[in-house]
Amino acid sequence: MKAIVHVTLKNGVLDPQGKAIEHALDGLGFDGVGEVRQGKVIELELDASDRDAARTQVTDMCEKLLANTVIEDYSIDFTD
Amino acid sequence: MKAGVIVFPGSNREMDMVDALTQSMGTAPELIWHRETELPDLDLIVLPGGFSYGDYLRSGAMAARSPVMKEVIHKANDGVAVLGVCNGFQMLTEAGLLPGALMRNRSLKFICRDVYLKVDGENRTFSGKYNNGQVIRIPVAHHDGNYFADDETLDRLEGEGHVAYRYCDADGETSDRINPNGSARHIAGVYNQRGNVLGMMPHPEDHVEALQGCTDGRGLFDGLVEALS
Numbered sequence: 001m002k003a004i005v006h007v008t009l010k011n012g013v014l015d016p017q018g019k020a021i022e023h024a025l026d027g028l029g030f031d032g033v034g035e036v037r038q039g040k041v042i043e044l045e046l047d048a049s050d051r052d053a054a055r056t057q058v059t060d061m062c063e064k065l066l067a068n069t070v071i072e073d074y075s076i077d078f079t080d
Numbered sequence: 081m082k083a084g085v086i087v088f089p090g091s092n093r094e095m096d097m098v099d100a101l102t103q104s105m106g107t108a109p110e111l112i113w114h115r116e117t118e119l120p121d122l123d124l125i126v127l128p129g130g131f132s133y134g135d136y137l138r139s140g141a142m143a144a145r146s147p148v149m150k151e152v153i154h155k156a157n158d159g160v161a162v163l164g165v166c167n168g169f170q171m172l173t174e175a176g177l178l179p180g181a182l183m184r185n186r187s188l189k190f191i192c193r194d195v196y197l198k199v200d201g202e203n204r205t206f207s208g209k210y211n212n213g214q215v216i217r218i219p220v221a222h223h224d225g226n227y228f229a230d231d232e233t234l235d236r237l238e239g240e241g242h243v244a245y246r247y248c249d250a251d252g253e254t255s256d257r258i259n260p261n262g263s264a265r266h267i268a269g270v271y272n273q274r275g276n277v278l279g280m281m282p283h284p285e286d287h288v289e290a291l292q293g294c295t296d297g298r299g300l301f302d303g304l305v306e307a308l309s
Contacts, residue, residue: 070181
């Protein structure tokens, strides 16, 4: 199975790259765009077949390496 | 005094650090490769600047999980002095030895120039040769130097005197305009709770001899030698 981890900056943490994208979109004439936040996506191929066990394992990976929980939140999705 | 400078793939300021330490210590520090799992007896461990692991994932994230860091964390918890400069500061926050995180500069630009710093907290290991409130000129060279911590942590750092340096102007005044990278409360360097770990974004090792145009960084190294010899 494949785990897809989304890492985003926490609410309240200034995201200067998101702000730059927001301004660029405005410059291109896209109206009605509110706040833009930039994050990253990490895809992991896993041998695991049990989704709960995989979630526990990937959560541990996020806490130890994939996200810096001082400034970032993460979410985990799975596809078969 | 015995010092060791840890070298990671992508470190590039380690020889500047060796030169600065040699000048103050009279003997050269040991260079230690990041794959080592044991460290010799040291009074000071230095994590130098550079772009360890190409800044992959986050600046300092990979280096903070490399084999030698287990031992660095162990020694730091035992009270050995640890100095992290620039990428080394990023590693110390990633390793959990210092609070907060270093984010992309507010301007999104890489900044390479001299800045003024106000020496903030008094620390018997690191600041013995500086006066509290003294203004020093030190170069910065970074893309991710925007210090962030939550308000509670910042209050605690300030309340306990663990802010080491703040960005300021030549007169020691702090302001949003002078702050080069958007760091919270103009913080350029912090100590850990015990006071034996210092992380800072500016490069004191690059202002230690007249040829470099300024010697304001030398006080840090002379102070370390005095405290640790």
